[in-house]
Amino acid sequence: MKAESGQTSRRILCVFPRYTKSFGTFQHSYPLMDGVAAFMPPQGLLLIAAYLPEEWSVRFVDENIRPASDDDFAWADAVFVSGMHIQRQQMNDICNRAHAFDLPVALGGPSVSACPDYYPNFDYLHVGELGDATDQLIARLAHDVVRPKRQIVFTTEDRLDMALFPIPAYELAECSKYLLGSIQYSSGCPYQCEFCDIPGLYGRNPRLKTPEQIITELDRMVECGIRGSVYFVDDNFIGNRKAALDLLPHLVEWQKRTGFALQLACEATLNIAKRPEILELMREAYFCTIFVGIETPDPTALKAMHKDHNMMVPILEGVRTIGSYGIEVVSGIILGLDTDTPETGNFLLKFIDQSQIPLLTINLLQALPKTPLWDRLEREGRLLHDESRDSNVDFLMPYDDVVSMWKTCMTRAYQPAALLARYDHQIRNAYAHRLKLPATPQRASKANIKRALVMFRNIVWRIGIKGDYKAAFWKFALTRLVRGELEYFLSVMVVAHHLIIYAREASHGNANASNYSLRLREAAVPAE
Numbered sequence: 106m107k108a109e110s111g112q113t114s115r116r117i118l119c120v121f122p123r124y125t126k127s128f129g130t131f132q133h134s135y136p137l138m139d140g141v142a143a144f145m146p147p148q149g150l151l152l153i154a155a156y157l158p159e160e161w162s163v164r165f166v167d168e169n170i171r172p173a174s175d176d177d178f179a180w181a182d183a184v185f186v187s188g189m190h191i192q193r194q195q196m197n198d199i200c201n202r203a204h205a206f207d208l209p210v211a212l213g214g215p216s217v218s219a220c221p222d223y224y225p226n227f228d229y230l231h232v233g234e235l236g237d238a239t240d241q242l243i244a245r246l247a248h249d250v251v252r253p254k255r256q257i258v259f260t261t262e263d264r265l266d267m268a269l270f271p272i273p274a275y276e277l278a279e280c281s282k283y284l285l286g287s288i289q290y291s292s293g294c295p296y297q298c299e300f301c302d303i304p305g306l307y308g309r310n311p312r313l314k315t316p317e318q319i320i321t322e323l324d325r326m327v328e329c330g331i332r333g334s335v336y337f338v339d340d341n342f343i344g345n346r347k348a349a350l351d352l353l354p355h356l357v358e359w360q361k362r363t364g365f366a367l368q369l370a371c372e373a374t375l376n377i378a379k380r381p382e383i384l385e386l387m388r389e390a391y392f393c394t395i396f397v398g399i400e401t402p403d404p405t406a407l408k409a410m411h412k413d414h415n416m417m418v419p420i421l422e423g424v425r426t427i428g429s430y431g432i433e434v435v436s437g438i439i440l441g442l443d444t445d446t447p448e449t450g451n452f453l454l455k456f457i458d459q460s461q462i463p464l465l466t467i468n469l470l471q472a473l474p475k476t477p478l479w480d481r482l483e484r485e486g487r488l489l490h491d492e493s494r495d496s497n498v499d500f501l502m503p504y505d506d507v508v509s510m511w512k513t514c515m516t517r518a519y520q521p522a523a524l525l526a527r528y529d530h531q532i533r534n535a536y537a538h539r540l541k542l543p544a545t546p547q548r549a550s551k552a553n554i555k556r557a558l559v560m561f562r563n564i565v566w567r568i569g570i571k572g573d574y575k576a577a578f579w580k581f582a583l584t585r586l587v588r589g590e591l592e593y594f595l596s597v598m599v600v601a602h603h604l605i606i607y608a609r610e611a612s613h614g615n616a617n618a619s620n621y622s623l624r625l626r627e628a629a630v631p632a633e
Contacts, residue, residue, distance in 0.1 A: 106269045108158050108240055113247040115161045118181035118208075119154050119277075121147045122188045122195035123168040127617060128466055131284055133603035137567060138284070139559040143169035145287040146280060146331075148338060149214050150187040151273035156235060158243065165277035173199065178206040182250045186227075187214035190473070193223060200226050209252045211242055218306055219474045221258060228252050233261025234292070234307070235270065267292065267314045272322050275329040286331035286367070287338050288322055290314055290352060294340040296374065297477065298398070299410040300439070303340040305475035311344040316355040323359060327366055332556070334393070337371035342395075343383060353386035360391050364545025370394035375415045378423035384430040391540055395427060398437040402456040406444040411477070424460050431539030433531050436462050440514070441470035441500050441507045450510040457518055461530040463597075464604065467514055469496045469507065469618040495618035511618045512611055519608030521574035521601075525581040528597045532585075536593060560595045568602060 124130050124144070135141045147167065154163045164180065166173040178184070184203040188196045193216060203210045204226075212224055213231035221230050229245070231238055238259035245257070280286070293308040294301070326335065343349050356369065369392045377383060377395065387395075399420060400412060407415050418426070424434050438453065457465065472479045472488060482488045487499035500507050517523070542548065568578050578598075585594035610616040 106156070106265075106271055108156055108243045111244070111247045113158075113160065115158075115246055115250065116180055116182045117154075117157055117161055117163050117185055117246075118173065118177055118183070118203075119150050119163060119165045119185045119187075120173045120177075120199050120203075121150050121165075121167045121169070122186065122192040122199055125191060125195075125617070127191070128468075128604075128607050128611075131600070131603045133606040134284065134599045137560060137563045137599050137602060139556045140282055141284050142279075142282045143167060144283065145285045145336065145338075146273075146275065146278045146283055147187065148273055148287050148289050150185065151275060151278060152235060152270060153185060153187070153213065153239070154274040154277055155271040156239065158247075163274065163277060165274065167278065168195070168199075170279055170282055173202070175206075178203060178208060181206075181208055183246050184208050184210045186210060186212045188216055189214065190216045190220070190223075192216070197224070197226065200224075204252075207252065209246070209250060211246075215302075215306060219302060225256065228256060230256065230258045231261075232258060234264045236261040236264040238262075239265075264312075267312050268318070270314060270318065272318075272325050275325055275331070278329070280326065281330035281332065283331065285333065285370075286326045286335035288319065288326070288335055289338050290319055290342070291339045291344060291348060294344045296341070296344075296412070296414060298400075298412050299481070300470065300473070300476055300478045302473045302475045307340065311339075311341070311348070313345065313348050316352045319352060320355055320359050323363075323367070327363065331367070332553075334368040334370055337369070339371065342371040342373040343377050343380065346380065346383065349383055350386070353383070353390055356390035357386065360389075364547030365391055365540075365542050366547045367391075368393045370396070372396040372398075375399060375420065375423045376417045378418045378426040384427065384432070387432060388430045388538075388540055391542070392432055393539065394433050394435055396435045396437065397424075397427075400437055400439045401442060401444075402452065403442075403444060403449070406442050409444055410442070420456075421460055424462060425534075428531070428535035429538055431535060431537075433535050434460075434462050436460075436465045438465045438467045439470050440467065440511050441496060441498060441502075443501050445500075445502055445507070445510075447502070447506070447510075450514050453514055454517055457527075461527045461534075463524060463527040463531055464600065465518060467511065467518065469511055470498050470500070471496050472498050508618055512614070515608045515611040519604045521577040521605050522580075524601055524604060525577050525597075528601060529581065529584065532590065532593050532597075557591070557595060560599065561591070564595065564598045564602075568598065574605065 126132050130144045154165055157163055166177055186196050186199050200210045209228040211229035211231055212227040217224050217230050218232050221232055229242055231242055238261040241259045291311040291313050293311040294303045295309050297304050369390060373395050375397050402420055427434050472482050489497050489499055582594060607616060
C-alpha cells in the first residue's frame with residue numbers, strides 16, 4: 106500500500122543517523138567480514154520510504170555506511186529522519202545540515218514519539234506509528250515544501266493496519282553491507298516491565314502482519330543482498346503465541362524452498378521455555394538465537410520490576426531447555442537496580458558461570474520516558490539530567506560503585522579464555538541439537554564460499570597472528586577445525602572478537618555503560 110500524492114512530484118531524502126559505537130552494534134566485527142559496514146537496515150525509515158507516493162522519488166542514506174553528501178541535500182525537496190534516543194545528537198546534526206540547504210526536515214521514530222520536546226529545531230514531528238499522521242505529513246509536503254514558520258506536529262490517532270504495510274524499501278539500501286537483516290512481524294507487548302517503553306509506545310495488544318507478508322519480505326531481502334542471518338525485531342516474538350504458531354510453519358516451508366539460505370533470530374520472554382510446540386517449530390525453521398531479557402537472576406529484583414513471567418520457570422532450567430532445541434540464549438542484564446547490593450556483581454558472575462551464556466548485554470539501568478520506572482523515579486526526585494553520566498538514575502548505591510561493578514563484570518565476563526570456553530559449551534550443548542541442514546546449492550554458493558574464505562583469512566590474520574589473545578584463540582580454533590566445525594568457528598569468532606575488544610574499552614572507561622546513555626563518546630558527525 107502506498108500513500109496518495111495528489112499528482113505532485115517530490116524528491117525525499119531519507120537519512121538514518123549514525124550510531125555511537127556500542128556493545129550492541131558489533132563494530133569490531135566488521136573488519137573480520139566481507140564488506141560489512143553497519144549493523145541492521147532501519148525498518149522504520151525503509152517502511153516510510155516504501156509508503157511514500159508512487160510519483161515521488163526517494164533516496165535513502167544510512168550514515169553508518171556513508172554520510173549524506175551535499176549533492177544528496179541539493180537533490181532533495183525535503184528530508185526525513187528517524188532514530189532512537191541514543192542517536193539524538195546525530196539526528197539534530199542531520200537537521201542542521203539540511204537546514205543549511207533551506208530544506209524542511211521531518212522527524213519520526215521511537216525517540217520523537219516518546220519525547221517530542223527533545224527536538225525543537227525540526228520543521229515537522231511525526232509522533233506515533235504509520236497512519237493518519239503520515240498521510241497528513243505527506244499531504245502537507247505535496248502542497249508545499251517551503252519550511253514552515255513554526256514547528257508542526259502530526260500525531261497518529263489511527264494506525265495503519267499492519268496487514269496493509271508495504272514491503273520496506275530494501276532495494277534502496279546497500280543490503281550486502283549489513284551484519285544482519287531485520288524484519289518485523291508484530292508490534293507491542295502484553296507485559297509491563299517497569300523499565301520498558303514498548304507498551305507505552307506501541308500498546309499491550311500485539312498487532313500483526315500476515316505470514317504471507319513475512320515470506321514476501323524474506324524473499325525481497327534475499328534478492329536485495331541480505332545474507333547470513335535475519336533478526337525478528339518484534340518486541341516479543343511470543344507476545345501473541347497463536348500468531349507465532351501461525352507463522353512458524355510458513356517459515357519452515359520457506360527455509361526448505363530456499364535451501365535454508367538464512368539463520369533466524371528473535372527476542373522473546375523466558376517463558377517460551379514452557380512452550381515446546383513453539384520451540385520445536387523454531388528449531389525446524391532454523392532459529393539459532395533468542396534474545397531473552399533475563400535482566401537479573403535475583404527473584405526479588407524481578408518481582409520489583411514487574412517481570413514475574415521470568416519466574417514461571419527456573420532461569421537456569423529455562424536456558425537449558427531453550428538450548429536443547431539448538432537455540433543459543435543471548436541475555437539482557439541490568440545493573441543499578443534498587444535491589445542491588447555490593448555483592449550483586451559477584452552474584453551475576455556466578456550466574457554467568459552457571460548458565461554458560463556467552464553473550465550478555467550488561468547495561469546500567471537507564472530510565473526511559475513513557476515507562477513506569479521514569480514516572481516512579483520522577484516522583485521520588487531521582488531522575489538526573491546530567492549527560493556526562495552513564496545513567497540518568499540516582500542509584501541507591503553510590504554511582505561510582507555501580508560503574509565500577511559494571512566494569513568488573515564486563516572485564517571478567519569477556520576475558521577471552523572464559524568467553525570462548527562458554528562458546529565451546531554452547532557448541533557441545535546447544536548447537537549440537539540444531540537441525541542437520543542439507544548441502545543445498547544456496548548454502549554452498551560461490552558467494553558464500555568466498556565469504557567464508559575471506560572471513561577465515563581475516564580472523565586468522567587479525568586474531569591468530571596479529572592479535573593479543575592468541576593462546577585462547579588457537580585452543581578454540583584448533584578444536585573446531587579438528588572437529589570440522591568451520592561454520593561455528595567463523596560465526597563465534599566474529600561475535601566474540603567484538604565482545605572482547607568492547608569489554609576492554611569498558612574496563613578503561615572508554616565505553617558507555619548503557620546502550621541508552623546519551624553520554625557523548627565521540628563527535629556527533631556523520632560516518633567517515
